Amino acid sequence: MRKKIIAANWKMNMTVAETVSYLENFxxxxxxxxxxxxxxxxxxxxxxxxxxxxxxxxxxxxGAQNMHFEMSGAFTGEISPAxxxxxxxxxxxxxxxxxxxxxxETDAIVNKKLVLALASGLKPIVCVGETLEERDAGREKExxxxxxxxxxxxxTPEQMQTVVVAYEPVWAIGTGRTAxxxxxxxxHAHVREVLKELVGETAAKVRIQYGGSVKPxxxxxxxxxxxxxxxxxxxxxxxxxxxxxIIKAAVPK
Ligand code: PEP
Numbered sequence: 001m002r003k004k005i006i007a008a009n010w011k012m013n014m015t016v017a018e019t020v021s022y023l024e025n026f027x028x029x030x031x032x033x034x035x036x037x038x039x040x041x042x043x044x045x046x047x048x049x050x051x052x053x054x055x056x057x058x059x060x061x062x063g064a065q066n067m068h069f070e071m072s073g074a075f076t077g078e079i080s081p082a083x084x085x086x087x088x089x090x091x092x093x094x095x096x097x098x099x100x101x102x103x104x105e106t107d108a109i110v111n112k113k114l115v116l117a118l119a120s121g122l123k124p125i126v127c128v129g130e131t132l133e134e135r136d137a138g139r140e141k142e143x144x145x146x147x148x149x150x151x152x153x154x155x156t157p158e159q160m161q162t163v164v165v166a167y168e169p170v171w172a173i174g175t176g177r178t179a180x181x182x183x184x185x186x187x188h189a190h191v192r193e194v195l196k197e198l199v200g201e202t203a204a205k206v207r208i209q210y211g212g213s214v215k216p217x218x219x220x221x222x223x224x225x226x227x228x229x230x231x232x233x234x235x236x237x238x239x240x241x242x243x244x245x246i247i248k249a250a251v252p253k
Pocket of ligand 1: 009168172173174175176211212213214232233234235236
């Protein structure tokens with residue numbers, strides 16, 4: 001049984017002050033929630049404060065939205081996994097489509113980050129997903145396979161147990177246009193097939209999140225699909241009550 005994992009990607013939103021009031025509000029809504037892994041990935045500037053407020057919480061884990069592929073050095077503006085671990089960050093989002101599209105991240109770069117994240121004890125959330133153009137050309141499965149093989153190159157079955165994959169069709173991110181539960185399930189099943197080729201039976205244990213305009217009103221139908229093991233939530237995670245409702249939709253019945 002794969003425990004569902006719901007992660008908030010706040011992107012470049014939320015000051016430290018906003019983070020403090022968000023958490024107080026959010027906690028009151030998820031107090032009674034059990035059986036779901038919750039992750040919040042704030043911007044780097046809010047990580048230290050959130051870490052202090054969470055105090056090692058088992059219910060809510062801290063995530064980062066990115067990291068560099070070296071431990072230290074002359075990389076102006078970058079953050080290393082050691083810096084994240086020092087603040088008790090548990091998860092790191094790698095290869096988000098905005099990183100790929102706006103900052104030129106390739107599968108090879110994502111793979112370098114993944115290797116260092118795993119060696120540093122961080123749990124990677126590796127994002128893959130096709131553009132609208134690629135889907136319209138009927139190339140989505142091929143694109144997913146290429147991204148998975150490139151991003152996950154060299155990962156052992158044992159390491160793969162700590163990796164989460166996020167299927168995020170680029171055309172559904174921040175657009176209000178969601179993949180239908182059937183479209184998402186088909187893509188997730190394909191991701192699992194590729195994982196099976198890469199890591200054998202371990203593929204059945206890997207959690208695959210869906211991301212792309214997940215909202216309180218569509219979360220249950222997406223999360224009800226057999227290969228959808230959670231959600232990576234952007235816009236809707238900025239509102240504590242709505243994010244809590246998405247999490248509640250993932251509670252085992
Ligand atoms: C995301 O950025 O990972 C995402 C899924 O965003 P949104 O929920 O806003 O589509």
